[in-house]
Ligand SMILES: Nc1ncnc2c1ncn2[C@@H]1O[C@H](COP(=O)(O)OP(=O)(O)OP(=O)(O)O)[C@@H](O)[C@H]1O
């Protein structure tokens with residue numbers, strides 16, 4: 001049970017406060033705090049093992065965290081607000097409902113292989129949100145068009161290239177109309193050609209300006225194009241953050257400089 | 265050699281009504297206990313996979329006990345043992361104008377309890393073998409664990425369950441011959457009675473062997489069709505018969521498990537020809 005929690009204002013889509021996480025006694029995140037505003041595109045950079053994946057997964061509670069608070073779209077993740085205004089833990093149906101508001105794009109796509117591309121996109125809206133099937137299928141078709149895959153809508157995932165699978169995965173996440181999209185190295189399992197097609201789709205999405213996005217990537221040139229803000233992590237902490245050009249061109253921290261020289 | 269060919273052909277191609285009824289009973293008992301075993305097996309598997317330690321424990325103990333006791337012993341305990349101890353006696357019962365003998369009810373119960381243990385292990389291992397990413401993606405889409413099981417995990421696990429479940433059913437059809445011990449007039453018991461009436465033991469048991477072989481062969485074809493159906497649903501091309509035979513041959517030459525070779529080499533062999 002938690003009381004006296006300050007709810008962030010409605011413009012703040014993500015509000016993480018002092019989030020700590022450990023796995024088997026190893027502390028992975030050290031009191032990480034970060035606010036992301038509506039429509040903002042934040043790119044997370046940092047060396048391997050910095051905790052970038054862990055942080056993204058903690059936001060939608062694929063990892064449960066040890067201490068701190070995570071608000072997404074005004075809701076304290078993993079808690080249910082009671083009438084008295086206190087928060088009680090809820091990891092079942094309520095958490096599932098909260099997660100519907102967050103799209104997650106995985107490094108290895110994780111499409112549902114027993115469904116066609118189109119079905120992957122309409123499945124959850126129809127089966128879980130009970131959207132009328134006709135409407136959901138139409139919308140799924142539009143989303144596949146958005147990611148440039150209208151002609152492959154009846155293919156199964158294992159008949160698609162990695163880049164195509166990742167674009168279906170993006171469409172699948174968008175079908176839930178999430179307030180927030182999380183991307184964990186969406187292109188690092190792809191070769192350069194396919195990387196380009198996925199980044200183009202993400203850039204289009206970022207350009208529309210109404211999707212709040214947090215992106216972990218090693219593609220610095222892409223980050224420069226889409227990011228409103230760069231956040232640099234190392235050893236489970238945010239070591240530096242600021243407007244894209246400032247961080248990329250005039251980094252303050254030694255470790256940011258080291259990291260940038262390595263990836264550029 | 266004393267082999268009555270006329271009797272043999274006659275028994276094979278013009279089996280008596282009693283014989284055909286025995287065959288039918290074998291098939292019906294197999295199908296019903298397989299179906300009930302699937303239901304109970306699924307429940308046991310879900311218990312085993314749940315977060316509740318008590319449910320996991322009950323399921324584990326059940327499977328341990330049922331796999332550790334011969335089905336013959338279980339059948340005798342259920343039908344004869346319970347009655348002898350005055351605990352429960354299976355009586356003939358009429359359901360929808362069909363009278364089901366007490367021994368058949370006991371047989372269905374025994375086979376179901378036994379099948380469920382093996383089936384739950386098959387379901388559990390197929391589910392565990394799926395990559396973690398499938399459950400994670402389902403949760404990330406906002407499904408509960410139950411919905412994820414229903415829509416994402418089980419439908420995929422079914423594909424890898426079919427071969428071992430098929431073997432299980434094959435085994436079950438053959439194991440129904442054990443029901444003769446509690447007096448179920450399935451095909452084995454009928455054969456025994458023909459044998460003692462005619463003294464043509466060799467001939468009639470060969471006929472029965474052929475009928476069992478026929479049943480298991482038909483099932484093998486049905487199982488292949490099922491596998492192909494699920495492959496189509498997953499968009500996996502089913503290797504052609506010739507490429508599968510080649511894979512089997514190569515596997516034999518290399519002395520490895522054919523199914524593994526068929527899975528890995530089936531498609532590539534097809535390409536090179
Ligand atoms: N499930 C887990 N169990 C134990 N340790 C874990 C687990 N997941 C991550 N870690 C550890 O947490 C640390 C941070 O990992 P994380 O994957 O978040 O880093 P990352 O910044 O995403 O790195 P990369 O760029 O390599 O993806 C690492 O030391 C990793 O070994």
Ligand SMILES: [Mg+2]
Pocket residue numbers: 052053054184185
């Ligand atoms: Mg990572």
